[in-house]
Amino acid sequence: MPSKTTDISIKAIAPISYTLYYGTFIHTPTLTNLEISFNTIVGVNSQGVIDYIYKEYHPIDHNSQSPIEFFCKQQGTYTDEDVNFIDISRDYTKFFFPGFIDTHIHASQFPNVGIGLDTPLLDWLNKYTFPLESQFCGDGDKKMEFAKLVYTRVIQRTLLNGTTCASYFTTIDPETSNYFAELLLKLGQRGFVGKVCMDCNEPYPKYEESLEDCIKSMNKIIDHLDDINPEFDTLVKPIITPRFAPVCTREMLTYLGNLSKRKSLPIQTHISENKSEIELVAKMFPDCGSYAEVYNRYNLLNEATILAHCIHFSPEECQLIADKNCSVSHCPTSNTFISSGEAPIRKYLYDYHINVSLGTDISGGFDSSILHIIKHAILVSHHLSMKPVEETAIDCKLSMTEGLYMSTMGGARAVGLEDQIGSFTKGKKFDCQLIDLSTTTTTTTATDVFAWQVPQASESADVKYAKMVDLLGKWVFSGDDRNCVAVWCNGRQVVDKTTTTGVDAKSNGVE
Structure with a gap:
């Protein structure tokens, strides 16, 4: 523990449990490569490090096992009671993006x-x-x-x-x-x-x-x-x-x-x-x-x-x-x-x-x-x-x-941390934001998305990718902080706008 900090809770080193994230992950591992991975499972350990990635997981292809059941059976070291599970896979207007x-x-x-x-x-x-x-x-x-x-x-x-x-x-x-x-x-x-x-x-x-x-x-x-x-x-x-x-x-x-x-x-x-x-x-x-x-x-x-x-x-x-x-x-x-x-x-x-x-x-x-x-x-x-x-x-x-x-x-x-942050790669820290393009947590939405613009599970991979690129364009050019509904740093959640107890000027322990 730090030796000279104050006695309030310290978010940067708060204990965390193993967590599985399931949904769409988007990152740019290289200057010219936009990688969009649908139905992807990402596991983050107690040190905030990504130690598991499985892309395009569909329960129907695995005897209808849920992602968490599949993960626990494959790894053999966890039970579903040991693992937190965050699932956004059903809504393509939500995606994970690096912090x-x-x-x-x-x-x-x-x-x-x-x-x-x-x-x-x-x-x-x-x-x-x-x-x-x-x-x-x-x-x-x-x-x-x-x-x-x-x-x-x-x-x-x-x-x-x-x-x-x-x-x-x-x-x-x-x-x-x-x-x-x-x-x-x-x-x-x-x-x-x-x-x-x-x-x-x-x-x-x-x-x-x-x-x-x-x-x-x-x-x-x-x-x-x-x-x-x-x-x-x-x-x-x-x-x-x-x-x-x-x-x-x-x-x-x-x-x-x-x-x-x-x-x-x-x-x-x-x-x-x-x-x-x-x-x-x-x-x-x-x-x-x-x-x-x-x-x-x-x-x-x-x-x-x-x-x-x-x-x-x-x-x-x-x-x-x-x-x-x-x-x-x-x-x-x-x-x-x-x-x-x-x-x-x-x-x-x-x-x-x-x-x-x-x-x-x-x-x-x-x-x-x-x-x-x-x-x-x-x-x-x-x-x-x-x-x-x-x-x-x-x-x-x-x-x-x-x-x-x-x-x-x-x-x-x-900043000299290319081997630790910036993309979703095994061995890197989970510094991440959850983007929601259809959020209604405020009186007005930041972006306007129409039903036909949203990828559908039944569509081909190329069509889904193209639609997701268009949604990214909506986010970049018309989005704002209202679309960023959750933030994790070092695997620890530091912003949560999805609940009434989310991070604001009065909920950080700073009076």
Whole structure:
């Protein structure tokens, strides 16, 4: 058990029984493969790990045995009394989909969602962001109460939208960052905690730290997260977070690059979001040939690095990022809201074979739902495709499959957990959401599905698959959080909207 958490129940390590899930499972194990498996049995053990998968199970083909009877007889180690059973197989408007992975989100900025429309990036930081983040700093109970209010809400909101893992930026403050890590365990979300590192914030000097303070803070956070994680799994992990090059001295960047290597910690930062930002970096680091080269110079580019935005890369930077096996976090709502630009994601995916994931970028981004980020990523790619050929690549459009992949397996690769989450595969953790396209748990439904659009058991496999793809399109382009009716992380249910006691602001043990 964690040694420093509070005395309320901790969802991330709550005991669970063996559970069988039976129904339609949809995932994107590769960038171009949308796999839809009907009538599939998935078994999840007490550690939250998928250890059994049987596709296309039909009782009529097995002496009319129910899925749970078949499983128990086949395995020989369980009885039906030992196993929980969740069956959605009779309703094709319901399906299981992997939990979303948000690879770029500022937890501390959640109150500013929707604020600052079209304000350029550097002005937006000074006017809205730095004043807000400063409220998480200082001494006393005031900052902790503020952190409790904001951090609880952002974790709840992302969970309700199906996000089971996220890479978060917090602030320069270590105490509230450690509290945020505890909240992730408490509420049951897998996460990376990035204490923002910045020692050269000339436009807003009230919000910066010394290198010495940064070193102390990082040690405090790394030690604390080592203490609070359960023995059987690392559910919350620190991530090295230079905010971005313009607010970091060379000494700070050197320290962070060395720390990442010494502690084998991942890295996240911003890059090439705004043209004025790029010009500023060129002035501050004249000995580096590009923005990407600044990070490379200080050993901050490797296979565990997540680079947010990446809108205005040169071909040389693209090749450097590819050579270093970094991941891009595409944040289309933020890029549009702050008028930063349109990232050519398909070029990164296919011309340079760069892994791309998705980020909400709260609060530059105005939406905490990765589902909506998929939609905007696709729409931004369509806008790029409508520009004159000489201005962009001919083939810019992202497919729905590519968008879904970036939201799951692309994210899993970005956070270094591709062998643990992101798809339904034996040996992986059961990080999952249950999607219901005909839900009536609220006064209005999020999507409108007509009877003839729903797959029927009597139809051929090809017809059922085609209809299911159409239903996915309805979900991606017209769905919202109302369709996400249940969420599991690490095999433990952390959201249940199907009952009156489901997860909400009053039922998480947070007062």
